[in-house]
Amino acid sequence: MKSWGVGQRPEPYEGPKANGGTRRDGRGEPAVYHSNLVSNGSPPLLLAHLSDLHATAVAPSGLRELANKRVLGWLSWRRRRRFEHLDFVLEALIADLPASGASHVAVTGDLTHVGLPSEIAEAAGWLARIGPPERVSLVPGNHDAYAPSRAADPWAPWRAYMESQGADGLDVGTGAGEARFPFVRRLGHAALIGVSSARPTAPLLATGRVGAAQRERLESILRKLGDEGVCRVVLIHHPPVRAGQSRRRQLDDAGALRALLARTGAELVLHGHTHRSHFDALPGPHAPIPVVGVPSSSSVGAKEARRARYHVYRIEHAGPRRFSVSYEVRGFDPATRRFASEGGGAL
Numbered sequence: 001m002k003s004w005g006v007g008q009r010p011e012p013y014e015g016p017k018a019n020g021g022t023r024r025d026g027r028g029e030p031a032v033y034h035s036n037l038v039s040n041g042s043p044p045l046l047l048a049h050l051s052d053l054h055a056t057a058v059a060p061s062g063l064r065e066l067a068n069k070r071v072l073g074w075l076s077w078r079r080r081r082r083f084e085h086l087d088f089v090l091e092a093l094i095a096d097l098p099a100s101g102a103s104h105v106a107v108t109g110d111l112t113h114v115g116l117p118s119e120i121a122e123a124a125g126w127l128a129r130i131g132p133p134e135r136v137s138l139v140p141g142n143h144d145a146y147a148p149s150r151a152a153d154p155w156a157p158w159r160a161y162m163e164s165q166g167a168d169g170l171d172v173g174t175g176a177g178e179a180r181f182p183f184v185r186r187l188g189h190a191a192l193i194g195v196s197s198a199r200p201t202a203p204l205l206a207t208g209r210v211g212a213a214q215r216e217r218l219e220s221i222l223r224k225l226g227d228e229g230v231c232r233v234v235l236i237h238h239p240p241v242r243a244g245q246s247r248r249r250q251l252d253d254a255g256a257l258r259a260l261l262a263r264t265g266a267e268l269v270l271h272g273h274t275h276r277s278h279f280d281a282l283p284g285p286h287a288p289i290p291v292v293g294v295p296s297s298s299s300v301g302a303k304e305a306r307r308a309r310y311h312v313y314r315i316e317h318a319g320p321r322r323f324s325v326s327y328e329v330r331g332f333d334p335a336t337r338r339f340a341s342e343g344g345g346a347l
């Protein structure tokens with residue numbers, strides 16, 4: 001295991017600051033990022049991975065909003081979750097992001113508890129704090145699709161964080177809600193491919209599904225980007241591996257997704273959902289595909305394994321169709337109430 005020295009990172013620069021990067025309540029400053037956006041042959045890409053922010057208050061506007069599965073989620077939040085996921089932890093993470101050296105942030109879902117419209121709006125304030133849409137990419141989680149919505153686009157306040165960039169000629173999703181996935185965002189020699197596994201489920205289930213239509217587009221995208229020799233980083237909330245999850249929390253079409261990845265390959269798969277660090281690998285056509293999950297960004301850590309952490313990936317172009325990927329773990333220290341490096345390694 002090796003950790004990165006600060007001297008290995010590019011020099012920070014002051015800006016651009018996040019668009020509209022203040023919270024709705026006016027507190028706090030947005031994160032400021034470093035200038036290591038890359039083109040082929042240029043400096044490495046540093047990509048931060050956050051997940052499962054759960055940084056919202058469940059405040060239904062009336063009983064009607066809880067007249068479904070959401071009443072169970074509301075009870076869970078009242079009894080337990082509101083004492084585990086705390087604003088000051090996420091505040092500390094946002095304050096730490098500039099020190100990570102990351103130029104882009106990937107967020108793999110579960111920004112809310114029960115996906116109420118008021119929570120979606122509140123979470124948009126946190127996203128603005130993390131960074132502007134061109135520097136932050138988001139896929140939703142099962143809590144963000146907790147119950148069926150009558151809205152044409154329930155995630156509309158997050159739309160700019162889920163839009164493709166530089167994806168001409170690729171079979172990306174278009175439309176609202178689930179139909180907008182996969183999206184593709186090019187970052188120099190890398191591309192982020194955002195996949196949605198979030199869809200409403202029956203009470204007591206936290207399962208996910210990518211679905212045949214999205215998988216078909218994903219296969220086309222991964223093949224084309226693979227032919228280009230781009231470093232393909234897939235973002236998805238549910239892990240495509242078992243990752244210690246019960247069937248009640250699994251990705252229902254994980255087998256089909258694994259078979260797809262075995263055909264197309266990918267250089268890295270990043271997920272959330274488990275609220276724990278998880279390192280795994282899937283077979284690819286030429287080399288194993290690293291699959292890495294990150295704990296919740298806001299957990300105060302009553303259980304050590306669930307204490308808030310985020311990961312920072314360093315993705316270097318190492319020759320034609322070759323990349324070296326290493327990572328740093330940055331974790332919340334309850335004593336100092338700050339995040340600090342906990343080491344890292346190579347994938």
Ligand SMILES: [Fe+2]
Nearest residue numbers: 052110143273
């Ligand atoms: Fe979660």
